[in-house]
Amino acid sequence: MILDDLNIIHLPVMKNEILDILKPDRAGSLMVDCTLGEGGHSFAFLDQYQDLKLVCLDADSSIMDIAKRRLSVFGVRATFYNTWYNSFFANYPAELERPDIILFDLGISVFHYKASGRGFSFSRDEKLDMRLNSNLEISAYDIVNSYPEEDLANLIYLYGEERYSRRIASAIVNARKLEPIEMSAKLADIIYHSVPHAYRNGYIHPATRSFQALRIAVNGELERVKSALEDAYSVLKPSGKIGVITFHSLEDRIVKHFFKDIEAKVKVNKNKYAKVPETQQPYIEIITKKPLLATDQECRDNPPSRSAKFRAAIKVRELDI
Numbered sequence: 001m002i003l004d005d006l007n008i009i010h011l012p013v014m015k016n017e018i019l020d021i022l023k024p025d026r027a028g029s030l031m032v033d034c035t036l037g038e039g040g041h042s043f044a045f046l047d048q049y050q051d052l053k054l055v056c057l058d059a060d061s062s063i064m065d066i067a068k069r070r071l072s073v074f075g076v077r078a079t080f081y082n083t084w085y086n087s088f089f090a091n092y093p094a095e096l097e098r099p100d101i102i103l104f105d106l107g108i109s110v111f112h113y114k115a116s117g118r119g120f121s122f123s124r125d126e127k128l129d130m131r132l133n134s135n136l137e138i139s140a141y142d143i144v145n146s147y148p149e150e151d152l153a154n155l156i157y158l159y160g161e162e163r164y165s166r167r168i169a170s171a172i173v174n175a176r177k178l179e180p181i182e183m184s185a186k187l188a189d190i191i192y193h194s195v196p197h198a199y200r201n202g203y204i205h206p207a208t209r210s211f212q213a214l215r216i217a218v219n220g221e222l223e224r225v226k227s228a229l230e231d232a233y234s235v236l237k238p239s240g241k242i243g244v245i246t247f248h249s250l251e252d253r254i255v256k257h258f259f260k261d262i263e264a265k266v267k268v269n270k271n272k273y274a275k276v277p278e279t280q281q282p283y284i285e286i287i288t289k290k291p292l293l294a295t296d297q298e299c300r301d302n303p304p305s306r307s308a309k310f311r312a313a314i315k316v317r318e319l320d321i
């Protein structure tokens with residue numbers, strides 16, 4: 001086992017379970033880690049499976065720099081692309097062979113909340129930005145300070161599943177009439193005072209869902225997941241495995257339906273004794289009938305893992321219908 005970097009702040013979720021489920025089936029397999037982050041899963045796979053090669057993606061170059069340093073001990077076994085995963089799979093590089101394993105660990109990293117300085121966290125006072133890549137034109141500041149009230153409310157409702165979205169949007173619009181809302185702590189304070197008293201002392205901070213909604217909107221997260229899953233699945237080799245870790249119900253719904261829709265594409269022969277023609281064999285084998293959750297111990301040791309769900313599938317054959 002290779003000694004790991006002690007300055008890393010994000011712990012890879014369900015690491016051992018995922019190492020096992022996505023275990024390479026052949027020597028020299030190629031894996032794409034679509035969400036490298038600080039490289040926790042990549043490190044574990046490279047360390048455990050000595051002849052595995054990894055292609056590592058991240059939209060954020062600053063976190064990728066941390067992972068590059070961490071994974072440098074593995075030399076040429078890891079290569080890096082600073083890109084959005086949906087763009088990567090839509091234009092899969094000609095120089096690469098098709099992957100045997102694909103992993104998505106959706107959302108953002110503890111690094112983004114605690115060390116990026118980009119206003120992802122309501123418990124810090126940072127400039128509202130939330131862009132994973134500075135090439136994006138619209139930041140959280142732009143949305144908060146310029147969206148019409150109704151659009152703001154819809155965004156907070158749809159991407160945050162926030163039941164007080166209308167009250168929150170109205171409070172934001174009133175506050176920004178006085179002066180622009182520039183900082184994360186100020187936004188959190190406006191949200192806190194806009195919701196009923198009982199909601200202020202709930203299980204989560206009242207700004208949690210609105211901050212999630214803004215981040216999802218700024219980075220186009222849900223649209224990217226949908227298109228990336230489709231293109232990644234076509235690029236994946238037949239017999240290859242794909243796994244996705246999600247952190248909220250909006251993402252999990254997309255992944256669940258993506259797998260189920262492929263499963264439904266085959267006509268099952270009702271006569272169980274008849275030989276099933278190849279065209280009627282399934283396209284996908286869903287490995288996790290129910291999503292895998294972190295153990296109680298992991299939830300205690302690594303609180304962000306409490307909301308994680310892992311779904312995985314094998315691509316049985318080329319999806320050609």
Ligand SMILES: C[S@@+](CC[C@H](N)C(=O)[O-])C[C@H]1O[C@@H](n2cnc3c(N)ncnc32)[C@H](O)[C@@H]1O
Pocket residue numbers: 010011012013034035036037038039040041042057058059060063083084085086105106107108109132224
């Ligand atoms: C949950 S973290 C991954 C953590 C990583 N598995 C680890 O163990 O360190 C998700 C990472 O995906 C990146 N990311 C999010 N959406 C992305 C996208 N559409 N394309 C590429 N990277 C993305 C984020 O910048 C973040 O670093």
